[in-house]
């Protein structure tokens with residue numbers, strides 16, 4: 001009679017408590033009910049008080065109805081593929097939220113007629129790359145390459161250098177992707193040297209296009225030679241340039257990184273790129289180039305299977321039109337400012353009794369881009385044993401373990417997240 005564990009409130013009564021009812025409106029009934037049942041079980045086991053069931057259930061609820069958790073990227077890898085590549089700007093996130101409901105993505109509000117899908121996004125791309133006669137957006141850069149192969153080289157040959165048979169990551173290889181379309185790959189040259197004459201000897205009536213792939217995630221140094229787009233553009237067949245990381249114009253900080261504008265000016269008939277690497281936008285594949293070829297791609301039957309949704313179109317347009325997105329802010333962040341942030345955070349943590357120092361560090365672009373580029377940076381340095389607790393903290397903080405130390409690199413943490421980083425570190429150590 002006296003044991004309060006016998007008097008666990010009923011699940012339906014608990015779910016009617018205002019904080020849990022509010023949570024169910026955001027998260028759905030099933031998630032909240034599971035948290036309530038778990039809390040009831042803990043009360044039954046005597047692990048928590050009967051009075052604490054609601055509070056405990058609320059504390060264990062996930063922040064959203066998705067299992068994807070926001071993470072602080074303190075790895076020093078600016079475009080971290082496993083952490084979702086480019087973080088969207090606040091402006092892109094606002095655009096996604098606004099477009100998330102019904103939106104005029106394919107509708108002209110003035111005339112009440114159907115309109116070109118994503119026209120605002122296409123106009124923004126054309127404004128940034130005026131050298132392109134036409135632009136198109138697909139699901140990702142791999143899809144852009146796939147569409148080129150399907151539409152321009154069906155049953156024909158794609159001529160490419162043996163030095164550019166690139167594996168993107170996670171076992172995905174560009175030559176295998178292209179071969180899967182039924183196009184034949186005509187490999188020319190060698191791993192380290194391929195000349196314009198090698199391409200010229202292979203080009204013929206069966207050539208669909210010549211493909212230049214930027215070897216974005218590795219460097220070939222020493223006795224090397226590669227033919228430029230300008231030379232290949234004289235061979236009488238379209239040159240498709242996969243520039244990879246999505247710089248649309250040259251960036252003086254990344255002098256070896258190809259960009260769409262330069263590739264088009266050199267004579268590329270089409271340029272393909274990712275939108276979620278150096279451009280700092282949502283996952284998408286960008287295609288720039290000759291109007292007739294872009295039209296062929298757009299009208300190809302498979303184009304529909306590769307098209308992007310309204311959320312991507314919204315985020316991409318806002319990335320192009322809005323303030324500098326986080327990826328580019330991170331790449332261009334001033335070293336002195338990074339060191340100042342590291343020193344301030346270390347001092348504040350020191351006052352709270354946390355054993356941490358501010359150190360210099362080296363960040364990288366990542367995402368299979370700019371492999372030789374080192375970005376001098378500043379980091380918080382903790383004993384390596386803290387890495388796991390930080391990773392499983394709320395919010396999770398993912399650092400870099402290096403020579404027995406856990407480094408939290410500030411180049412990849414937006415300054416506005418310093419407070420959250422500080423609290424997470426203080427709680428974990």
Ligand SMILES: *Cc1c(COP(=O)(O)O)cnc(C)c1O
Pocket residue numbers: 140141142143166168213214215216217242243244245273274275284285367368369
């Ligand atoms: C990243 C990359 C790709 C693949 O792009 P996704 O947008 O991930 O499909 C293709 N080619 C190059 C050169 C790349 O760097």
